[in-house]
Amino acid sequence: MPVTSHNGSADVVALVNLISSTAQEILAEYSKAGQEVPSLDSTDSGPFDAPEKVSAGLAKAIRTIEAACGQLSFTVASPGHVMTNKAYAFEEPAGMLVALNAKVADHLLDKPEGLHVDELAQKSGLDGGKLGRILRMLATKHCFREVTPNVFANNRLSMQMVSTNPVSGLIGSMTDEAFRGGSHLNAALTDPKTASSTSADDSPFHRAHGVSLFGFYESPVGSKLGGRFVQAMVGWGEVTGKAMLPKVYAWENVLENATLCDVGGSSGHMVLDLMKEYPKLKAIIQDLPPVVEQAKEFWTKENPQAIEKQRVEFVPLDFLKETPVPNCDFYYLRHILHDWPNSDCQKILSNIRNAMGPKSRLLIHEFVLQHAVRDTSEAAANQAPEPLLPNYGMGRIRLYQQDINMMVLFNSKERTLQEFVQLAEQTGFKFEKLWDSGEAGLLEFTIA
Numbered sequence: 261m262p263v264t265s266h267n268g269s270a271d272v273v274a275l276v277n278l279i280s281s282t283a284q285e286i287l288a289e290y291s292k293a294g295q296e297v298p299s300l301d302s303t304d305s306g307p308f309d310a311p312e313k314v315s316a317g318l319a320k321a322i323r324t325i326e327a328a329c330g331q332l333s334f335t336v337a338s339p340g341h342v343m344t345n346k347a348y349a350f351e352e353p354a355g356m357l358v359a360l361n362a363k364v365a366d367h368l369l370d371k372p373e374g375l376h377v378d379e380l381a382q383k384s385g386l387d388g389g390k391l392g393r394i395l396r397m398l399a400t401k402h403c404f405r406e407v408t409p410n411v412f413a414n415n416r417l418s419m420q421m422v423s424t425n426p427v428s429g430l431i432g433s434m435t436d437e438a439f440r441g442g443s444h445l446n447a448a449l450t451d452p453k454t455a456s457s458t459s460a461d462d463s464p465f466h467r468a469h470g471v472s473l474f475g476f477y478e479s480p481v482g483s484k485l486g487g488r489f490v491q492a493m494v495g496w497g498e499v500t501g502k503a504m505l506p507k508v509y510a511w512e513n514v515l516e517n518a519t520l521c522d523v524g525g526s527s528g529h530m531v532l533d534l535m536k537e538y539p540k541l542k543a544i545i546q547d548l549p550p551v552v553e554q555a556k557e558f559w560t561k562e563n564p565q566a567i568e569k570q571r572v573e574f575v576p577l578d579f580l581k582e583t584p585v586p587n588c589d590f591y592y593l594r595h596i597l598h599d600w601p602n603s604d605c606q607k608i609l610s611n612i613r614n615a616m617g618p619k620s621r622l623l624i625h626e627f628v629l630q631h632a633v634r635d636t637s638e639a640a641a642n643q644a645p646e647p648l649l650p651n652y653g654m655g656r657i658r659l660y661q662q663d664i665n666m667m668v669l670f671n672s673k674e675r676t677l678q679e680f681v682q683l684a685e686q687t688g689f690k691f692e693k694l695w696d697s698g699e700a701g702l703l704e705f706t707i708a
């Protein structure tokens with residue numbers, strides 16, 4: 261007799277009850293806001309489309325529904341059916357890229373009655389029969405709407421593919437250059453030369469394109485796609501809740517003129533937004549020399565007063581070799597450690613540790629992975645209720661897909677809370693708190 265930990269029938273009942281009760285919670289949140297849940301068929305934006313507009317309770321209810329619906333259908337359908345569908349999943353991004361490059365969503369703007377595929381084909385130079393089949397597959401996955409046979413219109417999901425929407429850039433980069441990289445994952449992991457490497461030059465992406473992502477957008481092929489990648493990064497920030505930072509931490513308790521050093525801060529866009537809500541803060545943006553020059557230009561346009569009043573400084577830094585500006589109140593690292601193997605993370609963290617004063621704090625803003633099995637060392641509040649997977653399964657799948665995306669693009673990784681704490685403890689930090697900031701976590705450390 262095989263040993264199973266669950267009774268499938270009991271799971272079905274529990275999952276249906278969970279879906280029903282969380283759906284009621286979601287409806288209640290909408291009615292509190294005086295709104296209806298927008299129909300998938302509509303092209304209107306809803307009150308909760310941006311992560312920073314979603315309360316913690318609503319976010320939990322949505323991820324519970326996503327997790328439970330996935331688990332329920334995988335429980336009741338035949339395993340062969342489920343696994344075949346999973347194996348065919350690549351057709352979706354392949355089709356999305358065709359529709360995106362053909363600007364179908366742009367052509368359908370303000371046309372609720374839709375357009376016939378022949379007209380869409382004429383506008384895009386594609387074969388009408390093939391384009392129609394791609395749009396039908398996408399509409400069957402709820403992106404676009406087939407209004408009458410062979411006539412397609414936009415819906416809430418396809419509106420994300422309109423070229424002015426930053427998410428369209430993300431869709432483009434992921435379904436194009438990243439997707440091609442992903443198809444080389446198995447080859448990279450089974451070649452003894454690259455199997456255990458942590459170098460971007462040995463990544464699946466490099467295998468696909470002959471250049472790492474760092475150099476791709478300067479290459480003859482990639483240079484045409486650089487603009488789309490910049491747009492993709494904006495889209496990524498919007499979808500993953502970059503605007504949550506002012507809401508996450510207890511910034512209201514921080515003293516006047518507290519200094520936040522954004523290490524590897526790029527343009528300093530995170531601190532720029534934070535200082536809009538908390539002008540009492542001072543900022544230091546540190547990054548590689550050319551990036552710091554770009555950051556200065558960015559702030560000159562976006563917040564020249566902060567420069568004039570010396571509330572922001574721009575200081576070049578190689579964080580692998582140098583110590584950041586000493587004695588800041590906060591050192592902030594967002595989406596830095598996930599680019600690097602442990603040995604380099606230790607260098608970055610040691611350099612920050614050496615810059616810290618006794619009251620300085622380190623804030624690491626990254627995705628925090630959880631195991632797919634219940635973990636007694638992890639706070640129960642962070643784990644999903646039974647019978648869901650404790651890490652919310654399909655409700656937080658992007659974190660785990662992003663981990664593999666980091667492997668594909670850079671040979672790097674996302675980490676669990678335990679991995680972050682271990683890295684920080686090895687370099688002289690003490691873990692204080694994990695602040696829930698939506699999709700990413702904000703980890704706070706002091707000096708050990």
Ligand SMILES: C[S@@+](CC[C@H](N)C(=O)[O-])C[C@H]1O[C@@H](n2cnc3c(N)ncnc32)[C@H](O)[C@@H]1O
Pocket residue numbers: 523524525526527530546547548551577578579580593594595596599
């Ligand atoms: C993924 S981006 C994150 C940027 C920013 N923290 C954010 O959240 O948008 C990584 C950043 O690390 C910077 N970087 C890479 N190598 C560096 C180094 N050796 N020293 C300092 N900054 C570096 C890059 O220029 C880039 O701005």
